[in-house]
Amino acid sequence: MLATATKVFATAVLVVAISEVAKRSSLMGAVLASIPLTSVLAIIWLYADTGSTEKVADLATGVFWLVLPSLVLFITLPLLLRAGVPFAPSLIGAAALTVACYFLMLGILKLFGIAI
Secondary structure, three states, rough: OOOHHHHHHHHHHHHHHHHHHHHHOOHHHHHHOOOHHHHHHHHHHHHHHHOOOOHHHHHHHHHHOOOOHHHHHHHHHHHHHOOOOOHHHHHHHHHHHHHHHHHHHHHHHHHOOOOO
């Protein structure tokens, strides 16, 4: 239980730190947010918990394939916001489109026999 609480705390601190940096500098916030820190933390936690390099390799492969559809959020959200759509509907619309792209990507991967 302590290990799980430590993981949650460390991850939460990271997210809050990035948002605080972004308040001062959009560029620095973007740089920090674009580094796959969450993925690296998940990989570290997974390896610490299981000791399995195979599980780590599977996770890293899955993250690679699913980063592609996640880019839809970062394209759609600023387009909607700059078009004058309010924040909440923009975020919901961009997230919904991203989820649809995740399912599309999973279908494409399955079509090519790539299991993640």
